Amino acid sequence: MSAITPNSPAHANLPPLASRFVEVAALPWAVSQMHPGVQTKTLLVEPGSGLLTMLLQMAPGAKLPDHEHVLIEQTWVLQGSLVCGEGVCKAGDFVWRPAGSRHEAWAGPEGGLMLGIFQIPNRFFQADGKVVDFAGNAWEPIWSDALARQEQARFEAN
Numbered sequence: 001m002s003a004i005t006p007n008s009p010a011h012a013n014l015p016p017l018a019s020r021f022v023e024v025a026a027l028p029w030a031v032s033q034m035h036p037g038v039q040t041k042t043l044l045v046e047p048g049s050g051l052l053t054m055l056l057q058m059a060p061g062a063k064l065p066d067h068e069h070v071l072i073e074q075t076w077v078l079q080g081s082l083v084c085g086e087g088v089c090k091a092g093d094f095v096w097r098p099a100g101s102r103h104e105a106w107a108g109p110e111g112g113l114m115l116g117i118f119q120i121p122n123r124f125f126q127a128d129g130k131v132v133d134f135a136g137n138a139w140e141p142i143w144s145d146a147l148a149r150q151e152q153a154r155f156e157a158n
Helices: 139-157
Strands: 038-046 051-058 063-068 073-084 087-090 094-097 102-118 123-125
Touching: 087 094
Parallel strands: none
Antiparallel strands: 038 051, 051 102, 063 102, 063 123, 073 087, 073 094, 073 102
16 A cells, blocks of 8 residues: 555554554644745645645645646635635635646635645646645656556546
8 A cells, every 4th residue: 555644653554454543633734845834734645646635724824826736626624714816715615626727825814724635736836937746846757657647547447
């Protein structure tokens, strides 16, 4: 199995088909170096497929700059709000974005806590023309193979 919850040492010796219970409060927040006022807790990542589930905590007005949702993204706002040019998603509400959608997003005046579920990580477009993932790593070398596998699987299913 390639899916993991980073910083969950109790998972290391579990059999492949065992459930992975995650004590979310015990996971450390990772402060984003690329996105001031943003911190995350990765609940699940599967590098081979690109699947990613994370908690995202944003300070009031913290911004996620120009980015593309490569495949479907789902966000459930737990506290505060998430804002973009198309509208506001408030606490208790859910928004999903189709593959290929591109925008900026920011936390409302009270900040926000969100659960994000990504079929593959977003592409962030920097002013210098570089395309990176949320952590600032070049997107292509890390995620292009996972995207190709997903596209191939969809092609074969049809």
